[in-house]
Amino acid sequence: MLHLRVVSPAQTTPQVLRLLEAEAGVAHLVLHRGAAVRPAGDVVEADVARECADALLSDLRTLDLDHDGALTLESLDTVLSDSADRAEEAAPGEGSDAVLWDELIARTGEESRLSFSFQAFLTIACLLAAIGAITDSAVLVVGAMVLGPEFGPLAAVAAGLVLRRRDLVRRGGTALAVGFPLGMAITAAATVLFDATGLLVSADLDGLDEVAFIYQVGPFSLIVALLAGVAGTLALTSAKSGSLVGVFISVTTVPAAAFASVAAVEGRWSEAGLSALQLLVNLVGIVVAAAGTLLVARWTGARRDRGRELSAG
Template sequence: MLHLRIVSPPESTADVLTLLREHVGATHLVHFPGAAVQPAGDVVEADVAREATDEILAGLCAMGIDHSGGITLEQIDTALSDAADLAEDRAPGDAADAVVWEELVARTGEESRLNATYLAFLTIACLLAAVGVITDSPVTIVGAMVVGPEFGPLAAVAVGLVRRRFDLVKRASVALGLGFLIAIAITAGGTWLGSLAGLFDASVILGNHNVDFVYQVGPWSLIVAVLAGAAGMLSMTSAKSAALVGVFISVTTVPAAGYIAVAAILGEWQRVLESAGQLLVNLVGIVVAAALVLLLRNKRAATDDAPRPLSLG
């Protein structure tokens, strides 16, 4: 379940309470008249079944509470209550299949920002990938996949396209484009320093190696990217975040970026082009698959909600 807290203008509180009382997916309703200071108003709290959250949020936003007051959501890890069990049983659908769109937009929007933390993780991941390429270490390549933060912006692009939030698409695209360029440039600089120090030469990427899959783009690259994108979005929308680790180690976005840096410094431009192709195929495949998952879920949600008009009394 999710804990819902609402700061409501006094003139809207009656409608808010009516909405929550009448919805089968809401329980543990609490009202604190005049408790809110900034913005001023009443505070209303309730616990809501995940599968009912999107409908309740839509009703609150229709009242303009998101503009005149405030709405916050928090995950409840444990709820020991017959009333909570009843609300989850009565709410239509299943919690694992429910999509809380506002939560998803907020989450992906936060993860799509081009900030120092994002750049640091992406750069470290590319540097790890470069080390994996140079040392022919698949384990290090897997480590780079796990560290890479690129799925957040990719998911944000998919969410923005489906919800027509083109500001989100633009911000996430900038984070991906500039982020990878900066990370590749820094990794190339580190590779150049390593080559000057005599740590390796061009032979490290010539011949057959265990990590050649990083740059070898083909139909399977797209298939894996599509499956990973679908699994990743299912994980994000169903709150099963553990599955994201499997997504991270399935695609070769960060390893391809690291390979680009190493191959460029060593003058292997054919490998640079092949790695760039691998990177592009993975990025596009993930976004397309994630967007298709969201479209299917959005269509299903619209179908399920159609017979249940929201009543405000």
């Protein structure tokens, strides 16, 4: 269940109440008249089944409440109520399959910003992956994969393409286009330092059995990227964010970027090129699969909404 709070101008409140009362997936409807101070108005609260929340938000936005008032949603971990149970049973579909598009836009928009923290995490992940490759440590490489923050911008690009939001595409694309080259440049500089201090010699890269997958590009590279894109998008849209860790471990983006820098500094151009290709295949595959998953979700959601309107009529 989700908790919905609406700040509504007094003249709009009757329409808000009618919308909420007509929705079978709503429970615990509460009205606080005159409780809102800025903006002034009434406060309406309700618990809403996740599967009907997106359509309900869309209906409420037609009343211009996102401009004249406010609409907020928060997840409820525990709800002990027969009324809530009945509302969830009456709502069409499954809550875990429902996509809240406004929530998706907010999450991807925030996580795709080219911020200091984003660049710091990406750079540290690249450095860890480089050290993991140099020392042939799969554990360090996997740790770098978990640390990498690149799925946020990738998801933003996919969402922007599906929703035709140029701002999301631009923001996510900028984070990737600036973040990876800068992280790779710093990793290359660190590799030069390792060379100068004797911590690395080119021969160390000859027998990397544990991490050879970084630059071994093949059909499974694309297949894994596509599967990761689908899984990551499902985890993002269904609020099962814990599953994203598995997605991060499965894709070879950060390790490929890091090893491309190390190999280039050491003059191993074939391995550097293959690593760069691995990075490109993974980035493109994730975006394509994520966009396809969102398109399917949008289509099924539209069908569910049409069925809801027909049953209400």
